[in-house]
Amino acid sequence: MAIAMSLNGRGDFKEYLVFLSEKNLSWIFGLINIFIGVGVLGIVNGFCILIPRFVEELIKEKQIPYWHKLINKIDPKKPIIGIIYSLTMIVPIIIISFFVGSLLYPKTADEFFDNYGTGMSNVYNFANLLSDWISLIIFGFIAASCFGYARSLSKNKKWLKIMNYFIVFVIYFAIAANVLSIFIDLSLYIYHYNNLSSIITNKELLNSKINGYIISISTLIIMILIMVVPAIFNKKKQKKLNNISTN
Numbered sequence: 001m002a003i004a005m006s007l008n009g010r011g012d013f014k015e016y017l018v019f020l021s022e023k024n025l026s027w028i029f030g031l032i033n034i035f036i037g038v039g040v041l042g043i044v045n046g047f048c049i050l051i052p053r054f055v056e057e058l059i060k061e062k063q064i065p066y067w068h069k070l071i072n073k074i075d076p077k078k079p080i081i082g083i084i085y086s087l088t089m090i091v092p093i094i095i096i097s098f099f100v101g102s103l104l105y106p107k108t109a110d111e112f113f114d115n116y117g118t119g120m121s122n123v124y125n126f127a128n129l130l131s132d133w134i135s136l137i138i139f140g141f142i143a144a145s146c147f148g149y150a151r152s153l154s155k156n157k158k159w160l161k162i163m164n165y166f167i168v169f170v171i172y173f174a175i176a177a178n179v180l181s182i183f184i185d186l187s188l189y190i191y192h193y194n195n196l197s198s199i200i201t202n203k204e205l206l207n208s209k210i211n212g213y214i215i216s217i218s219t220l221i222i223m224i225l226i227m228v229v230p231a232i233f234n235k236k237k238q239k240k241l242n243n244i245s246t247n
Helices: 002-007 015-022 026-060 065-074 080-104 111-116 120-152 158-195 203-246
Strands: none
Touching: 015 026, 026 065, 026 080, 065 080, 080 120, 080 203, 120 158, 120 203, 158 203
């Protein structure tokens, strides 16, 4: 479906809707959206079932903050502690992301998003940005797993090792290309804004695009810091505890 949508167009759903409408096949677009909605609800349902139990397992393993206050309150039949802890972590992030998206993220030039109401187009665009970065980060973890698996293979499995290294190279190349393109686009927009401002007709739109790329890069940096910094602190803390126990 994605290939078919991209062959003769931009590959977006709005263009696909126009094409189907011209052929009197709008019902196909509605059917596809129903399938997408069912898929999304299935994913949300899976996370709702998994996350509370997963959080409680982290509490038992003493891997998250305040585990010592919660470990004795865990009910094996009802993951109430896991639900409360999950909501405490997730709801503030959603609220902050909502305000950042609606108030700071630049409005798209596409008038289609005006149908959602004032500021909502910004929220949808910011949510799309977050999902893109999360997808890239997830693929980065997958590539890291493939790299670790390739290193653990014996010399007798040469072709399997080469295949895993190739997968790692392709994934990290794609990630690097996506990240690098952001910086290249930002540099070009800043150059046009500073040097070609006299011939630019829509300077406000260009400034909006620059702000969007800056927010995009800042969001990526914040997401990486959120994942990396706690791991570094935990590693240092564990190292100190090991030194104390040996002494």
